[in-house]
Amino acid sequence: MSSIFEEVPTGKEAVLTSSYTELSKVIPEMLLFDIDGVITEPVTGEVELEAVNEIVEILERGKPVAFNTGRGLNWVLRDILPHFEARVSNRSVISKLCVVYQKGAFRIAFDEKGKQEKSVTAPGIALIPNSLREEVIQLIAAKYSETMFPGEEKEAMLSPQFKPGADFAQYKVDQERLVHDLQTMLQRYGLNDQFRVDPTRIATDVEDKHLGKALGSRQVLTWLKEQCLHPEYFITFGDSKSDVGMAEEIYRNGIPVELVFVGGKEQLQGMHLPFLVSFTQAFCEKGTVEYLKSRSRERRC
Numbered sequence: 001m002s003s004i005f006e007e008v009p010t011g012k013e014a015v016l017t018s019s020y021t022e023l024s025k026v027i028p029e030m031l032l033f034d035i036d037g038v039i040t041e042p043v044t045g046e047v048e049l050e051a052v053n054e055i056v057e058i059l060e061r062g063k064p065v066a067f068n069t070g071r072g073l074n075w076v077l078r079d080i081l082p083h084f085e086a087r088v089s090n091r092s093v094i095s096k097l098c099v100v101y102q103k104g105a106f107r108i109a110f111d112e113k114g115k116q117e118k119s120v121t122a123p124g125i126a127l128i129p130n131s132l133r134e135e136v137i138q139l140i141a142a143k144y145s146e147t148m149f150p151g152e153e154k155e156a157m158l159s160p161q162f163k164p165g166a167d168f169a170q171y172k173v174d175q176e177r178l179v180h181d182l183q184t185m186l187q188r189y190g191l192n193d194q195f196r197v198d199p200t201r202i203a204t205d206v207e208d209k210h211l212g213k214a215l216g217s218r219q220v221l222t223w224l225k226e227q228c229l230h231p232e233y234f235i236t237f238g239d240s241k242s243d244v245g246m247a248e249e250i251y252r253n254g255i256p257v258e259l260v261f262v263g264g265k266e267q268l269q270g271m272h273l274p275f276l277v278s279f280t281q282a283f284c285e286k287g288t289v290e291y292l293k294s295r296s297r298e299r300r301c
């Protein structure tokens with residue numbers, strides 16, 4: 001087993017229990033997708049309609065599908081979901097979809113009429129206190145407004161972002177200073193044990209330490225349990241190293257899993273993962289289409 005995998009805590013929180021397995025309906029497989037760079041073009045954010053068509057076809061066959069994104073719900077509802085809603089034969093088809101957002105903090109599903117249900121918060125996580133949020137917004141305005149803006153509104157995360165058009169090299173210098181400022185602020189609030197500062201390429205996330213793609217997978221497993229569905233096999237799709245956690249968590253819960261990695265291969269260098277990793281010829285959203293189309297061809301043969 002790989003060193004990376006061994007770092008993942010084992011055992012205790014496994015969602016599947018013997019009674020669950022007995023009661024639930026066994027389904028052959030479950031597809032779980034990151035969204036950015038997997039269903040959308042990573043730079044323009046444009047939705048890949050061929051990927052949407054393939055996923056809609058799966059939903060139309062009554063098979064469940066889930067999304068696991070770090071983005072907020074407003075973005076999913078505004079920029080992503082309408083493409084699916086426009087293509088389903090009947091709104092009830094959407095009831096097979098689970099959307100996990102803000103790195104596993106929340107999930108939504110849809111009733112039999114396709115109406116959005118109340119969001120469910122992951123147990124045991126802390127949301128961003130209002131006072132901290134206000135102070136960070138003020139800090140960005142006072143000190144970092146040349147290269148950053150406060151970012152998408154999210155209850156579980158603060159994500160000050162790179163300001164489009166700003167000098168990227170200057171942004172990276174500012175980001176280092178911001179990380180230091182945020183860590184100092186968390187300490188002052190006595191929150192440094194609960195929250196972390198996670199600098200990414202174009203944003204600096206402040207979030208509960210439990211948030212991540214693995215938590216997102218746990219949310220999906222809980223949703224499946226509520227639906228009394230027991231997949232025998234998971235196929236997870238990601239384009240970033242952080243997406244590996246999505247497959248690891250499924251594996252840790254004892255379900256065979258495959259990671260379809262549509263990002264640059266070099267990101268997984270040195271990782272010896274204990275499950276199948278499939279790479280595609282094409283990258284990102286085009287890689288997703290390539291994989292899904294080859295599967296539908298196989299099914300027709």
Ligand SMILES: [Mg+2]
Pocket residue numbers: 034035036037038238239240
């Ligand atoms: Mg992505």
